[in-house]
Amino acid sequence: MDTCRIPANTSKCSANTMECFMVLSTQAQKISIGILCGLFGTMCVFENSLVLYVIFSSPKTRKKPSYLFIGSLALADILASIIFVCSFVNFHVFNEAGFSKEVFLLQLGGVNTSFSASLSSLLLTALDRYLSISRPSEYKLLMSRRRAWTALAALWVTCATIACLPLLGWNCCVLDSACSELFPFVDINYLSSWICFVVVLLGCIVYAYAHVLWRARQHTAYMEKHQAQAGKQNSRMRMDVMLAKTLVMVLAVLMLCWSPVLVLMIYSIFSRLSDHLRKVFAFCSTLCLLNSMVNPIIYALRSKELFSSLRRVFSRFRRQLKATEESPEAESSHKSSVIETICEGTNAM
Numbered sequence: 472m473d474t475c476r477i478p479a480n481t482s483k484c485s486a487n488t489m490e491c492f493m494v495l496s497t498q499a500q501k502i503s504i505g506i507l508c509g510l511f512g513t514m515c516v517f518e519n520s521l522v523l524y525v526i527f528s529s530p531k532t533r534k535k536p537s538y539l540f541i542g543s544l545a546l547a548d549i550l551a552s553i554i555f556v557c558s559f560v561n562f563h564v565f566n567e568a569g570f571s572k573e574v575f576l577l578q579l580g581g582v583n584t585s586f587s588a589s590l591s592s593l594l595l596t597a598l599d600r601y602l603s604i605s606r607p608s609e610y611k612l613l614m615s616r617r618r619a620w621t622a623l624a625a626l627w628v629t630c631a632t633i634a635c636l637p638l639l640g641w642n643c644c645v646l647d648s649a650c651s652e653l654f655p656f657v658d659i660n661y662l663s664s665w666i667c668f669v670v671v672l673l674g675c676i677v678y679a680y681a682h683v684l685w686r687a688r689q690h691t692a693y694m695e696k697h698q699a700q701a702g703k704q705n706s707r708m709r710m711d712v713m714l715a716k717t718l719v720m721v722l723a724v725l726m727l728c729w730s731p732v733l734v735l736m737i738y739s740i741f742s743r744l745s746d747h748l749r750k751v752f753a754f755c756s757t758l759c760l761l762n763s764m765v766n767p768i769i770y771a772l773r774s775k776e777l778f779s780s781l782r783r784v785f786s787r788f789r790r791q792l793k794a795t796e797e798s799p800e801a802e803s804s805h806k807s808s809v810i811e812t813i814c815e816g817t818n819a820m
Contacts, residue, residue, distance in 0.1 A: 489575070492655050493566050494749040501564045504753065511760035512556035518767040519545040519552075525780045532776060536619035537599050543623050544592035548763035551585030554578065555760065563753060572656050576638040579654065583634035583665070584627075586759060590672050591626045593721065595619075597679035604686040633668060637661055652744045653752060659740060666736055673726070680719050720769050728762035731755040 495501050522545040525532070532538045558578040561567045599619075603610050643650040643658045651657040735752045738744070744752075 489562075489655055490566075492653075492749075493563060494746060494753055495563050496750075500750070504757065505560055505564045507754075507757045508556045508560050508760065511757060511764050512552045515552040515760055515764040516549055518764060519549045521781070521784075522767040522777070523549075525777055525784060528784070529780045532780060534616060536614045536616060537596065537603075538777075539616070539619045539623065540592055540596040540599055543626070544589055544596070545767060547585050547589035547592055548766060551582060551589060552760060552763055554581040554585060555756075558582065559756065572642075572644060573638065576642065576656060579657070580631075580634040580638050584631045587630040587634060587669070587672075588627055589763065590669065590676075590725070591630055592623075593725065594672055594676050594679070595622055595626065597676045597683070597722075600683045601679045604683055633665070652739050653736065653749070662736065663740055666733065666740075669729075669733065676722060680722055684719065716773070720773065721766055724765050724769070725762055728758040728765075731758060 495504060523542055526538045526542045526545075527533045533542075558581075599614055602613050606613065637657055640646075641658055641661050642656045644656055646658055649659045651659050651662045654662070732752065732755050735744070735748065735755065738748075
């Protein structure tokens with residue numbers, strides 16, 4: 472089998488370079504990737520769209536910063552699924568390489584923006600839980616809706632700016648520098664910087680959740696001691712602890728799904744990748760879609776408020792469906808009644 476390698480420490484920016492990154496060599500591999508992307512992508516869009524609808528259709532949930540951040544996470548996962556599946560399948564399954572460098576970097580920027588925003592939304596959610604548990608008396612003042620929207624705007628602008636740097640000129644074609652072995656036209660130094668950015672985000676999230684879990688444990692002990700006296704504050708603590716545990720589950724899934732991709736990215740910076748490892752990277756990339764698909768399932772199962780809203784949505788949908796099914800029967804009955812009345816009037820004449 473012919474192999475196509477990117478020489479180390481050189482810039483390769485011709486049209487033939489795109490074909491070097493099409494690592495799926497058999498039809499079975501392409502079909503497997505296509506099925507995984509189609510299944511995970513479709514489920515991800517459906518589930519996260521449902522989460523967004525549930526959050527913003529309820530006046531109670533859409534006013535809370537916690538659910539605004541979860542809504543941002545759902546939106547990022549939807550965009551990541553659509554852009555990733557379309558570009559990834561088009562490139563690796565259909566081997567479409569007719570687009571320009573700018574178009575490819577624009578697609579890559581969209582994927583990076585969405586996944587970075589997803590991770591950053593988790594960070595804001597972690598900080599929200601941190602403030603809610605560590606400073607409950609000042610929480611509403613510190614985390615108002617206006618501040619939450621401002622933080623989300625800053626988040627998306629920052630992620631978009633960082634993701635679009637290769638398109639704006641930080642690529643190995645413009646700089647005539649070493650290219651990444653995993654992504655066409657991507658400068659190896661940019662990839663290193665992006666990995667550092669992701670690692671810093673993960674580190675901040677882990678730190679925030681470690682503190683949240685520590686305080687959650689203290690709250691649990693407090694609730695057991697003051698069960699009869701706590702009242703409304705007791706209920707608030709239970710909600711905070713429950714949501715904290717839910718988001719830790721999200722973080723665990725995130726680490727499990729993203730670790731293989733990050734490890735291979737880091738390895739590619741310091742060493743050459745074999746064709747086999749590049750194929751492994753292509754399949755591991757679909758785990759990012761799995762992460763986006765699992766997140767809303769965790770919300771529905773763990774968040775009582777979202778689960779209750781979801782049940783109301785399905786209950787309303789069933790009533791509407793039942794009314795739609797009964798409507799033709801009622802109309803048919805009405806027509807039969809009218810016909811009988813006309814017949815009776817004719818016989819009377």
